[in-house]
Amino acid sequence: MTAEPRTLLDKVWDAHVMATRPDGQALLAIDRHLLHEGSFHAFGMLDHAGRAVRRPDLTFAVADHYVPSRDRGAPIPDPEIATMVSGLAGNAGRHGIRHFGLEDPGQGIVHVIAPEQGLTLPGLTVVCGDSHTSTHGAFGALGFGIGATEVAHVLATQALWQRRPKSLRVTIDGRLGPHVAAKDVVLAIIAALGAGGAVGHVLEYAGSAIRGLSMEGRLTICNMSIEAGARAGMIAPDDTTFAFLEGRPFAPRGDAFARAVAAWRALPTDDGARFDREVVLEAGAIAPTVTWGTSPETAVPVTAAVPDPSAEADGTKAGQMRAMLDYMGLAPGTPLEAVAIDRVFIGSCTNSRIEDLRAAAGVLRGRRAAVPGLVVPGSGPVRRQAEAEGLDAVFRDAGLEWGEPGCSMCVGINGDLVPAGERCASTTNRNFPGRQGPNARTHLMSPAMAAAAALTGRLTDIRRLGTP
Incomplete structure (x- = not known):
């Protein structure tokens, strides 16, 4: 009998089911459990x-999450954070x-170091007490975030x-068109699906445009x-995946790798x-993209204008739009390229890999930023590679600060904050009120687009800059 065709999710899920309850819940074997400082609750339960x-x-x-981006050799000044790290x-x-x-x-952001260390492999189940564990699906793994009680359960049972x-x-x-990056692609996907459009689902990304992405781009996607409400995201492994993994510290070696x-x-x-x-979706329809509101689903081409809530037929949605515009300090109809920014941040588990830093440096090389900014690599290996290529000098010469690996200004819990009322062009993944600090205003975009905004001091279509 011919076996019924199965999805990538089917294959990974079925290979890990240890038992099934009458209510349909399955006990999954967990292959990789990743922890960060927030795991102290779970260890307490254990x-x-x-x-x-x-x-x-x-x-x-x-x-x-909590580590400082500066003065890494000095004691952490905040005693609560110091206690969490120790x-x-x-x-x-x-x-x-x-x-x-x-x-x-090898220290860095958990969702950066696990792939680069070869801990994330195709077909594995990967969990972490962090919602962006979906990152690891770029390798054809099933990765998803879990809560503190679940972290304790996995610690105790590995299931x-x-x-x-x-x-x-x-x-x-x-x-994809010129200067359209993986970040533009995923923002376009979220805009199409909506912030809750994939609730209860695992997304599988497919098609020639996805297959054409590097591993760094797939990790971004x-x-x-999770920003579309999905439980996880997955991309089928291929030769690009295998080439990235070969020789990684924790990946199989020799004949074991071939098998x-x-x-x-x-x-x-x-x-x-x-x-x-x-x-x-059609790849050619995706443009360099930015967000205007306080949800990733408010992503539009940078050439667009701020939308008008009065044109929205759904009264509830119109009210949400008005609240977003009030928080963001934007007027309907304003061209996005007329929106001035106060600073930039390039980093996070979304866009802090070497490809991301190269893209930003390519825009900034030989130029001077009009606003201050912070660039934080995703790991020690990324930092060393960037410095070996002189990328840190490009950022410094442009007037931006070069930090040490960590989550940094993605989330305002480690001292790296956007001052209240300021507007930040950011390569991060979330833009809800207060994410980068109390009353901070965040516009999400790609590293190259953030670099372009740094140069002009406003949201800018990178295609106008004549960069390589």
């Missing part, structure tokens, strides 16, 4: 129950967990009860799946497999 970590060899800890090190040490601490050359999500395939065929690749080639969705929903 200690209270008198339990040990079930599989410390599959558990990896990294300090990233507590992670202590918990990792007690349980024999590999810890990427501040002195570790997790989950309800099987629905599937939604987003297909983008065609060729999957990273922001792994042979198995990974069976993961892509079978012809004829059924999805619960399908969405199709």
Whole structure:
């Protein structure tokens, strides 16, 4: 009998189901458990129950959310943050967990270092107490964020009860236009789906435009799946995936790598497999994109104008738009390219990899920024590579600050803040009120677009700058 065609999600899910309850919940085996400083709650639960970590060899800890971007060699001035960072090190040490601490050359943002270390592999299940664990789906893994109680459960059992999500395939065929980056693509997808458009689903991204992306671009796409409400995002592994992984510290080596690749080639969705929903976009219709409101779904081409709520027929949505415009200090009909910014931030688990920094530096090289800004690499290896290529000098010569690896100004919990009322061109993934600091105003965009905004002091279509 011919087997029924299966999706990538089907294959990964089915391979990890250990048991199924009458209510349909499945007990999934977890291959990688990633931790950051916020895991202290879960370790407290573990200690209270008198339990040990079930599989410390599959558990990896990294300090990233709260760590400072400056003066890394000095003691952390905030005692609460210092305690969280030292507590992670202590918990990792007690349980024999590999810890990427501040002195570790591999330290960085958890969703940057796991792929570059070869911890994220096709077909694995990956969880972390952070919503942007969807990033790891770029390798054909099933990665999703979990809460503190679930973190404790995985620590104790290396398994997790989950309800099987629905599937939604987003297909983008065609060729992307000049200066259109992966960030523009995912913002266009979120705008098309809506912030809640993929709730209850795992997104699979497919099509020639997706296959043409580098691994860095695919990581950006999957990273922001959660911003459309999805449980996770996935891209089928291919030769681009395998080339990226070969030789990584934790990836299989030699004959084991060849055998792994042979198995990974069976993961892509079978012809004829059924999805619960399908969405199709045309690559050529995607332009350099920015957000105007306080949700990633408010993404529009940078050449557009601020929308007018009075033109919205849905009264509830019109009210939401008015609230967004009030917070953002924008008037309907204002051309986005007329909107002045106060600073830029280039970094985060969405856009802090070497390809992102090269794109921004390519815009800034030999030029001077009109506004201040901060550039933070996603990991120690990215930082060293950028410095070896002279990218840090490009940023400094342009008048921007060069920081040390961490989440930094993506989220206002580590001292890196956008001052109240200021407007920031940011390569991050969220723009809700207060995300980058109380009353901060955030416009999401690609690294190259953020660099263009830095040069002009306003939202700018990079295609007007004549960059390479």
